[in-house]
Amino acid sequence: MNPRVVSFEPFPDQRPGTSGLRKATRVFQQPHYLAAFVQAIFIARPPTAPLVVGGDGRYYNAEALQIIIRIAAANGCPRLVVGRDGVLSTPAASNLIRSRQALGGIILSASHNPAGPEGDFGVKFNGPNGAPSAEDVTEAIFEVSRTLRSYTILDAHPVDLSVTGTQRLGSTEIEVVDPAADYADLMERLFDFDRIRELLRAPGFSMAFDAMHAVTGPYAVELFERRLGAPGVVMRGAVLPDFGGGHPDPDPTHAAELMARMNGLHPPQFGAASDGDGDRHMIVGPRFVVSPSDSLAVLAANAEHIPGYRGRLSGVARSMPTSRALDVVAEHLGVPCYETPTGWKFFGSLLDAGRITLCGEESAGAGSDHVREKDGLWAVLYWLNIMAARGQSVEAVVRDHWARFGRHGYARLDYEGLDTERAAALMDGLRGRLASFPTGVLVGRRVESADDFAYVDPVSGARSERQGVRLLLADGGRIVFRLSGTGTSGATLRVYLEQYSRAPQAADRSAHDLVAELEGVAAHAAMFESFGLSRPSHRV
Numbered sequence: 001m002n003p004r005v006v007s008f009e010p011f012p013d014q015r016p017g018t019s020g021l022r023k024a025t026r027v028f029q030q031p032h033y034l035a036a037f038v039q040a041i042f043i044a045r046p047p048t049a050p051l052v053v054g055g056d057g058r059y060y061n062a063e064a065l066q067i068i069i070r071i072a073a074a075n076g077c078p079r080l081v082v083g084r085d086g087v088l089s090t091p092a093a094s095n096l097i098r099s100r101q102a103l104g105g106i107i108l109s110a111s112h113n114p115a116g117p118e119g120d121f122g123v124k125f126n127g128p129n130g131a132p133s134a135e136d137v138t139e140a141i142f143e144v145s146r147t148l149r150s151y152t153i154l155d156a157h158p159v160d161l162s163v164t165g166t167q168r169l170g171s172t173e174i175e176v177v178d179p180a181a182d183y184a185d186l187m188e189r190l191f192d193f194d195r196i197r198e199l200l201r202a203p204g205f206s207m208a209f210d211a212m213h214a215v216t217g218p219y220a221v222e223l224f225e226r227r228l229g230a231p232g233v234v235m236r237g238a239v240l241p242d243f244g245g246g247h248p249d250p251d252p253t254h255a256a257e258l259m260a261r262m263n264g265l266h267p268p269q270f271g272a273a274s275d276g277d278g279d280r281h282m283i284v285g286p287r288f289v290v291s292p293s294d295s296l297a298v299l300a301a302n303a304e305h306i307p308g309y310r311g312r313l314s315g316v317a318r319s320m321p322t323s324r325a326l327d328v329v330a331e332h333l334g335v336p337c338y339e340t341p342t343g344w345k346f347f348g349s350l351l352d353a354g355r356i357t358l359c360g361e362e363s364a365g366a367g368s369d370h371v372r373e374k375d376g377l378w379a380v381l382y383w384l385n386i387m388a389a390r391g392q393s394v395e396a397v398v399r400d401h402w403a404r405f406g407r408h409g410y411a412r413l414d415y416e417g418l419d420t421e422r423a424a425a426l427m428d429g430l431r432g433r434l435a436s437f438p439t440g441v442l443v444g445r446r447v448e449s450a451d452d453f454a455y456v457d458p459v460s461g462a463r464s465e466r467q468g469v470r471l472l473l474a475d476g477g478r479i480v481f482r483l484s485g486t487g488t489s490g491a492t493l494r495v496y497l498e499q500y501s502r503a504p505q506a507a508d509r510s511a512h513d514l515v516a517e518l519e520g521v522a523a524h525a526a527m528f529e530s531f532g533l534s535r536p537s538h539r540v
């Protein structure tokens with residue numbers, strides 16, 4: 001078993017985006033591509049302490065892990081903590097990094113993007129706090145990768161990852177762990193499992209959790225079926241390398257089977273789903289879907305009902321495009337509400353500094369200081385705990401919330417597969433016209449202010465520019481434009497529409513109805529017609 005140096009031509013395109021390096025699977029399968037990126041990580045951050053590795057179980061996960069293990073061993077990593085069968089959900093990996101006091105972790109995932117030879121793959125490097133690396137680290141890795149011409153790998157047989165226990169590879173110890181055990185213990189410490197168990201057993205109550213054939217299957221079985229005693233509630237629980245051919249994003253379009261049950265004749269009282277790597281969530285009641293921004297606000301407003309959060313909310317944060325429903329709750333609670341750029345990495349320093357306890361994004365991600373990633377099953381348990389404590393249905397919890405705080409009607413429109421340069425030109429056009437917006441009226445709406453969001457991390461002082469164009473309307477409306485940072489081909493323009501209303505009638509209108517007018521305002525402001533944009537490819 002000797003370390004071998006392998007030479008290759010440098011890869012110029014390994015700059016991590018919103019959530020690590022995400023590319024088509026085929027790109028990762030090119031000779032040396034994955035190995036080069038892993039070596040770049042280990043040059044930027046030498047693996048002098050234990051590392052956690054695992055992934056969402058998608059196609060190429062197993063092969064990629066073997067490559068990572070052999071490169072880590074050749075680079076002197078003393079210990080690797082690996083999920084059995086190479087599986088770890090993103091939040092469970094974050095938890096293991098923290099509980100094992102590791103140097104960090106390598107998480108293999110392209111989140112909710114489809115898997116398979118024609119799908120996507122991704123590699124994310126998290127730091128010792130369990131959070132996705134900050135931009136200075138990802139930039140350092142990128143800088144190394146641009147000129148890197150060789151990596152060092154141990155020549156060895158594949159390591160058996162199917163049984164838990166410790167083995168050796170060269171001088172590296174490899175510990176294979178049950179992926180769900182530590183995570184489920186953590187959940188038991190945060191939530192009132194006795195009360196949730198009672199709710200799940202109550203006559204007439206039933207739930208369905210859609211794991212979408214992705215990583216949460218084994219976690220959901222451990223939590224809901226074993227520890228909470230509700231057999232049969234997990235749908236599509238087997239982890240399949242192609243995620244069953246689906247697109248594991250927990251929204252009503254992609255969780256069609258669950259939605260059919262929730263809208264059917266005898267729906268479960270509670271429906272939920274998570275995404276490919278287990279960090280996103282969707283909450284549904286019979287014929288009632290909770291918008292992700294509302295879910296975040298509800299979690300914050302109900303912290304007093306949750307053992308792990310009662311009396312300890314120091315502050316909250318949301319990504320800029322997320323609706324301002326959270327801000328209204330924060331004001332009521334008398335705690336600060338931070339507004340960060342898109343991507344979980346910006347919450348890390350606020351969580352570490354104790355400035356916030358809860359945070360989330362409009363893209364169905366919410367989390368807290370229990371780990372440093374968003375956490376899908378955590379959100380589902382939080383909701384169950386709220387319902388158990390309040391004795392209310394999903395819909396009643398949300399309607400009460402709107403009655404107290406007002407409603408933020410919200411929708412996101414995605415324009416996918418755009419030409420990269422044209423999309424950049426559209427954004428530049430908007431930036432160039434920023435000063436002109438507040439001086440006039442846009443399709444009958446007055447713009448109060450317009451800017452390109454910039455963020456200064458209040459803890460580290462790091463500055464992030466050009467994070468999205470926002471138009472704040474005088475009547476409580478808001479329109480945000482930004483380009484996606486997770487796409488793997490072409491550009492995706494995201495347009496976020498939000499309309500606040502305290503009128504009781506707002507509760508009975510659909511979210512799309514509430515923001516319908518803003519769609520025309522957005523199209524006009526960004527000159528969609530001259531860019532050939534008409535209908536969004538996706539609405540959430």
Ligand code: G1P
Binds near residue numbers: 342
């Ligand atoms: C998207 C979401 C963002 C989330 C990220 C990773 O990024 O918008 O909130 O953090 O996926 O799950 P985007 O494609 O918009 O850059």
Ligand code: ZN
Binds near residue numbers: 278279
């Ligand atoms: Zn995800």
